[in-house]
Amino acid sequence: xxxxxxxxxxxxxxxxxxxxxxxxxxxxxxxxxxxxxxxxxxxxxxxxxxxxxxxxxxxxxxxxxxxxxxxxxxxxxxxxxxxxxxxxxxxxxxxxxxxxxxxxxxxxxxxxxxxxxxxxxxxxxxxxxxxxxxxxxxxxxxxxxxxxxxxxxxxxxxxxxxxxxxxxxxxxxxxxxxxxxxxxxxxxxxxxxxxxxxxxxxxxxxxxxxxxxxxxxxxxxxxxxxxxxxxxxxxxxxxxxxxxxxxxxxxxxxxxxxxxxxxxxxxxxxxxxxxxxxxxxxxxxxxxxx
Amino acid sequence: xxxxxxxxxxxxxxxxxxxxxxxxxxxxxxxxxxxxxxxxxxxxxxxxxxxxxxxxxxxxxxxxxxxxxxxxxxxxxxxxxxxxxxxxxxxxxxxxxxxxxxxxxxxxxxxxxxxxxxxxxxxxxxxxxxxxxxxxxxxxxxxxxxxxxxxxxxxxxxxxxxxxxxxxxxxxxxxxxxxxxxxxxxxxxxxxxxxxxxxxxxxxxxxxxxxxxxxxxxxxxxxxxxxxxxxxxxxxxxxxxxxxxxxxxxxxxxxxxxxxxxxxxxxxxxxxxxxxxxxxxxxxxxxxxxxxxxxxxxxxxxxxxxxxxxxx
Numbered sequence: 079x080x081x082x083x084x085x086x087x088x089x090x091x092x093x094x095x096x097x098x099x100x101x102x103x104x105x106x107x108x109x110x111x112x113x114x115x116x117x118x119x120x121x122x123x124x125x126x127x128x129x130x131x132x133x134x135x136x137x138x139x140x141x142x143x144x145x146x147x148x149x150x151x152x153x154x155x156x157x158x159x160x161x162x163x164x165x166x167x168x169x170x171x172x173x174x175x176x177x178x179x180x181x182x183x184x185x186x187x188x189x190x191x192x193x194x195x196x197x198x199x200x201x202x203x204x205x206x207x208x209x210x211x212x213x214x215x216x217x218x219x220x221x222x223x224x225x226x227x228x229x230x231x232x233x234x235x236x237x238x239x240x241x242x243x244x245x246x247x248x249x250x251x252x253x254x255x256x257x258x259x260x261x262x263x264x265x266x267x268x269x270x271x272x273x274x275x276x277x278x279x280x281x282x283x284x285x286x287x288x289x290x291x292x293x294x295x296x297x298x299x300x301x302x303x304x305x306x307x308x309x310x311x312x313x314x315x316x317x318x319x320x321x322x323x324x325x326x327x328x329x330x331x332x333x334x335x336x337x338x339x340x341x342x343x344x345x346x347x348x349x350x351x352x353x354x355x356x357x358x359x360x361x362x363x364x365x366x367x368x
Numbered sequence: 369x370x371x372x373x374x375x376x377x378x379x380x381x382x383x384x385x386x387x388x389x390x391x392x393x394x395x396x397x398x399x400x401x402x403x404x405x406x407x408x409x410x411x412x413x414x415x416x417x418x419x420x421x422x423x424x425x426x427x428x429x430x431x432x433x434x435x436x437x438x439x440x441x442x443x444x445x446x447x448x449x450x451x452x453x454x455x456x457x458x459x460x461x462x463x464x465x466x467x468x469x470x471x472x473x474x475x476x477x478x479x480x481x482x483x484x485x486x487x488x489x490x491x492x493x494x495x496x497x498x499x500x501x502x503x504x505x506x507x508x509x510x511x512x513x514x515x516x517x518x519x520x521x522x523x524x525x526x527x528x529x530x531x532x533x534x535x536x537x538x539x540x541x542x543x544x545x546x547x548x549x550x551x552x553x554x555x556x557x558x559x560x561x562x563x564x565x566x567x568x569x570x571x572x573x574x575x576x577x578x579x580x581x582x583x584x585x586x587x588x589x590x591x592x593x594x595x596x597x598x599x600x601x602x603x604x605x606x607x608x609x610x611x612x613x614x615x616x617x618x619x620x621x622x623x624x625x626x627x628x629x630x631x632x633x634x635x636x637x638x639x640x641x642x643x644x645x646x647x648x649x650x651x652x653x654x655x656x657x658x659x660x661x662x663x664x665x666x667x668x669x670x671x672x673x674x675x676x677x678x679x680x
Contacts, residue, residue, distance in 0.1 A: 207386045210611075210659050212618030219652055222640050223394060299511040303622060306513050307637065326517055326626065330532075333521050340514040347509045355505075 098360035105360075108352025115346055119165040126159035130316045139332045149334040151324055157334065160316035161342055167310075167317040168346060171228070172298040175235035176290050179297075182236070183243025184286050188274050190244065191251030202248065205241040213238045217300050221309040228311045231304060235297050246289050250282040288361045292354030295347045302343050318343050372671050380664045387656040392436050395649050396429075445650035450642045455650030458635060466624070466631035470616050472551035474609060477558025482605075484559070485566025486593060489574060500563050507560025512619035516553045516626040523549060532628075550627040554619055558612060565608045569601030576600075602673045610666025614659050 099105050118125060127147075134154030142149045148157040190201040208216070217234045224230035251274075254260060260277050268276070304310050305319025306326075313320060318339040325336025403419040404411065420426045424435055439445070445455035488500040524532045530549045531542075573579065574597055582596050617632070624633030632651065639647040 203382070204386060207383055207390070210614060210663055211387070211656065212614040212659070214615075214618035214621065215652075215655055218621075218636070218640075219394060219648070222648065223397060295509070302511055303513055306622065307625075307640070309640070322514065322517060329517070329521065330525060333525070336517050337521065340518055343514055344510060347511070348505070351505060351509050 096360075099356055102356045102359065104352050105356030108349045108354075108356060111345060111349035112353060115165055115349065116169065118162055119169050122162045122166060126156075126162045128156035128159045130155060130159040130163040131314050132156075139328065139335075141332075142334055148338045149332070151321075151335055152328060152332075157321070157338055160321060161318070161338055164316040164318045164321060164339065165342070165346075167228075167315065168298050168301060168343070171232055171235065171301045171311075172294045175232045175297045175301075176239060176294045178232070178236035179239035179293070180243050180286060180290055183240040184247040184279075184282075186240070187244035187247025188251045188278055188282075191248035192255055192270065192274055192278065194252070198248075201244070205244050208238075209241040209245075213296065213300055214303055217304055218307065218309065221304050226309050226312050231301065231310055234304070234309075235300050238300060239293050239297055242289070242293060243286060246285055247282060250285055251278050254278045254281055284361060288357045289354070291350050291357055295350035295354060298343070298350070299347055373668060376664055376667050380660050383663075384657070384660050387660070388437060388440060388653065389433075391649065391652045391656065392433055394652075395645075440653055445653060446646040448639075448647040448650075449644045450638075450647070455647055455654075458647060459632070459651065459654055462631050462635050465629060466617070466620055466633070468547065469550055469554065469620050469623070469629065469631065470613070472547055473554035473558050473616060473620075474613075476551060476555025477562045477612075478609070480555070481559040481562025482566055482598075485563040486570055486598065488563070488567045489570035490593070492571065497567075500567065503556075504560040504564045507556050508564075510557070511622075512553065512557060513622035513626055515556065516550070516623050519549055519553055520626060546627075546629070550620075550623045550629060553623050553627075554616060557619065558609075558616065561608050561612050562605065565604050566601065569604045570597060573597045573601045599673070603670055606666060606669050606673065610662055610669070613662045617655065617658065 132155060134150070136154065137146070137150050138154045139152055140146055140150045140154075146156050146158070148161065150156055151160070186201060186205070190198040217238045220234035220237055221230055224233065255273075255278065260273055263273055263277055301310065301317075302319035302322070305317045306323045308320075308323065310319050311317050321339040322336050322343075325332065325334075325339065328335055403416050403423060403425060407416060407419060417426075424432055427435070443456065447454050448458050451458065484496070484500045484503070488497040491497060520532070524530045531546055570593075579592065579596055582592055587596065620631065621633035621636055623629075624631040625637055628634075635647070636651055638644070639651065
């Protein structure tokens with residue numbers, strides 16, 4: 079066995095990653111945007127001018143004005159307040175779904191890469207099939223079968239994101255398991271679980287975390303799409319996707335209903351994509367070059 | 369070439385089997401069972417039992433599984449519960465319209481994505497490179513239904529350039545006008561993907577020695593890019609078009625709903641709303657088959673573009 083096996087994990091030390099990340103201006107734009115959206119979601123009760131669920135028949139479908147900055151919907155509810163509360167659903171669904179997908183996907187990837195052989199081929203073949211199925215349709219089918227609720231929505235989205243995490247976790251595992259420190263640990267009598275948990279996992283965490291920002295963007299897109307179709311969190315809870323759906327139903331006479339939640343989704347996804355691109359470029363200088 | 373084609377076709381069989389099994393399991397995960405979903409909460413025990421027998425749900429799992437596989441392989445996907453027509457008929461009726469949309473958006477994606485990607489790679493870090501990067505960032509960030517709604521508001525409702533309701537007009541000009549916005553909506557996303565991968569592929573190829581040699585031999589810039597560089601950069605581009613096809617079908621579901629076009633999207637939404645359980649299962653199977661066919665075709669295209677692939 080050769081002493082040095084090239085590993086992608088070597089270049090991604092946290093210090094170097096941070097340096098490369100902080101030099102990129104776009105990464106700061108993404109980080110700033112995302113921080114603002116997260117703060118809005120956390121402090122929603124303080125920021126929202128009205129109760130997002132409060133209906134008011136007198137002020138139905140009012141265009142944006144000094145009183146209602148972003149207008150009101152067909153129940154007379156304040157669009158801005160609903161938008162602010164809607165950020166909570168998008169972020170929570172995206173974050174929790176990605177955490178679940180990361181836990182399951184990374185475990186599958188590490189175990190498949192570590193064991194290798196037929197098991198590896200079987201698991202990766204299965205995941206390839208999942209990967210080739212359109213994310214939105216897979217989520218749609220699962221959500222439709224399980225029924226519309228917050229938990230089911232999270233499960234459906236998590237399932238669609240497992241395969242990419244497994245792929246990213248598997249590649250470094252294959253090179254890590256042949257490294258000297260793993261060999262050394264094995265010679266001390268470490269079991270397989272200990273080697274995977276103590277030696278392989280910490281060395282590839284950065285690869286997985288770097289990609290999670292990009293996939294959270296995809297998860298939030300899927301959430302919005304499913305809510306738009308009516309498979310998301312049931313009303314009256316405000317979600318951006320369901321707000322757009324309502325706006326779509328009133329599209330001829332109330333443009334503001336669809337436009338503002340659309341922009342909110344766009345900004346959030348854009349922020350995560352900027353952040354994710356910057357993180358990936360910082361972690362892998364090759365992708366920055368090309 | 370024949371051997372290569374045969375091998376690829378054989379590889380598609382286990383993939384198809386896995387997908388069908390997954391769909392079989394997924395459908396049986398429904399809380400309650402198919403019969404109670406179909407008949408609703410008010411159903412009597414007797415009618416539930418009758419439907420279970422009719423659907424074969426009273427059989428043991430392995431018998432159901434084999435019957436399911438047999439049905440799929442003989443092209444029998446059951447009958448839609450709401451319309452009573454066969455699933456294959458329902459799909460065949462709307463499929464041309466979805467394919468029309470998909471092909472139009474792929475054409476838009478290639479028409480804009482290829483030249484922009486090539487230009488960005490040649491003039492790297494120039495203004496065109498930054499513009500294409502911005503377009504691809506936006507294109508990859510917009511959920512399809514969000515961009516669709518914004519386009520509908522701006523171009524159809526505010527400016528009145530395009531009809532609000534698309535659809536199947538027999539008049540060719542009207543038909544194209546109805547197709548324009550939905551195709552553009554999906555085409556922008558496609559452009560972003562194609563542009564990104566074309567730029568990366570070209571950057572890779574342009575530094576190769578044989579490009580320098582060709583340039584030294586006096587090959588003109590146009591011929592150099594199109595004949596020497598692009599042809600070798602085509603494989604990742606074909607991969608992206610092939611991979612994106614699945615996403616495209618997924619996105620076309622939402623786009624069809626927004627632009628009110630007939631197609632698989634409206635069929636799925638209708639099946640969801642009316643809890644048309646056999647139609648949903650049939651649609652999943654058809655999607656799975658489409659995805660596998662496109663993946664296989666993509667692999668076959670590699671062999672055509674790059675003769676080296678065939679001998680691996």
